[in-house]
Amino acid sequence: MTESLDKIREYNIIWDFADNYRFTPAKSYPMDEVYKNIIYGFTYKTFDTKILNSFFAYLRSENPFYEEFKYITNLLIEEISFKKLSKENLVIDDLQKEYARKKLIRYRYHEPDNLIEQMEKAYYGKVLNKPIVEGPVFRSIYQAIFKINTTDTTVLVDELNDVFKTYFNFERAKEEEELFEKMVEENKPQEFKSEDDDSPTEYSDENIDEQFGIGAAEFTGLIYYEDRKEDLNKNLMFMNSSQDDYHSSSEFIEDFFGKPILPLGQIEKIEKEVATGIHSNKKLYFTKGEYTHKPNARFYKENRREQFERNKKYIESNFAINHRNINELSLAIKNSLATFEDYVDVTKNYGVIDSAKVWRAPVVHDYDVFLNQENDEVTKFKVDLILDASASQIERQHIVANQAYIIAKAMDEVGIPIRVTSFSTLRDHTVFNVFRDYNEKNKNTEVYNFFAAGSNRDGLAFKTLHHLIDITEDVRHLVIVLSDGKPNDERANINTVKVKDKDQYTGQTAIDDTAFEIRNLRNDNVSVLGVFTGEDDDVENAKLIYNRDFVRITNLENFSKVVSIFMKNQILN
DSSP states (O other), X not given: OHHHHHHHHHHHHHHHHHTOOSSOOSOOOOGGGHHHHHHHHHHHHHSOHHHHHHHHHHHHTTOTTHHHHHHHHHHHHHHHHHHXXXXXXXXXXXXXXXXXXXXXXXGGTOOOOSHHHHHHHHHHHHHTTOOOOSOHHHHHHHHHHHTOOOSOHHHHHHHHHHHHHHHSOOOOOHHHHXXXXXXXXXXXOXXXXXXXXXXXXSSOOOOHHHHHHTTOHHHHTTTTTTTOGGGGGGTTTOTTOTTOTGGGSHHHHHHHHOOBSSOHHHHHHHHHHHSOGGGTTOEEEEEOXXXXXXXXXXXXXXXXXXXXXXXHHHHHHTHHHHHHHHHXXXXXXXXXXXXXXXXOOSEESSSEEOTTTTTHHHHHOOOOOEEOOOOGGGGGEEEEEEEEOSGGGGGGHHHHHHHHHHHHHHHHHHTOOEEEEEEEEETTEEEEEEEEOTTOTTOGGXXXXXXXXXXXXXXXXXXXXXXXXXXXXXXXXXXXXXXOSOOBBOGGGTOOOOOOGGGOBOHHHHHHHHHHHHHHHXXXXXXXXXXXXXXXGGHHHHHHHHTTSEEEOOOGGGHHHHHHHHHHHHXXX
């Protein structure tokens, strides 16, 4: 099932950027190569794939350069698609560079030994500002190819065909040349005959309705198609269609994240208070990740379960380090509290016997089985741990879950109430997943359910958290944020529809807004620590947002030390 789910995820990206949800892609790429799925989907949307398939058929027959020509054509289409996407999508540049770095690793150990490898090295090297070191003939071919810049498919194949004929010993039969000219002139695909007619096409125009109609097992069993066939009309499992009413609705948010925990009237009241200014008309959603039995919800629940298992495996495999971190953090907090007040443990070897723990004395020789009055001063502290759950955290989901587990567990050890929440934004809904509340002690395995999806409207998340915190003089509130320091809610991250700049939550606008809300929290005597989990390029953003109370974690073993220093400073102050 995991393999099938991965395939669905790959298809989701392609369908989204193709703006077409009724075909099965002829190919897809693994999720660590999401850049290629974006390009592939955008190609479907931008170019006439039927003409491209005809062009490949024209090139195929008895052509020793066919694989090279096909690779070059797709690489040129990728370059043109990237240029178009980069005008409206801020993440595509980073994704391209990440993919380029991956492709160039192989050339650390050997030089290209064919034209395809030469093209690959030159193109992705150029992406990373590396010079082309191949000879003048290759550079001439390269320049001639990438001089072509058009989304008119017939113009593209015509110009590319001229390049192939100029630099390669490439001749077609007269009738095929005439058919090619007809295709260009009439802007219509043609039937080119070859001995390889049974070979798969590069692009598919198959209709998914037909596949479902014959009960394709890969899909029908997986997404419970037989349970509710009408879901097909809602683009079942097709997450990101901006032209799809279902995926813009609260119903989709519920299916994807789980059932709401607050009534609509209460949500609307909070929205009226916080969804103002740059956040006007944005929606809020609160959940604990409990799903209904609807077919779509069951599909997304399965995705969450898989991430749960990955998080669980990572956390439990680091048991020794985590245990040490928890002990160090809890001990540091206890010592700080002891300095601040006469702190005592809840259980001692004297007092009123606790019947639920009395068995421990003869069995494990633990005589701390008595209840003692907990010092009321300890309850003067409350902690909110809030986790950035945007898609930029996908590669770090297990690490974020692990860090959250350490903090929550340590707070339980010292008796400080803690609420653990994640946030992300999808389809104008900023979603808060509440893993545990202040009064839900020892409910820390719930953070295994942490998963990343969507974008992040940090300013709205912190403004909402500020609204929810009960500001009183006798309770000191501490907020610990685990974030990649990159607030970004750009609509073009999800689709390629152009959105007005003023409606984008990106760049300096997003950074300034987030920093403003952090300052508002501090002005209300709420202490904030930003724990940075992102990349080098975003460190400065994090500094601007969190100012003096900002740390970067690069080593899991140092995590408790960093948080303990913050806690100590806040307690003693």
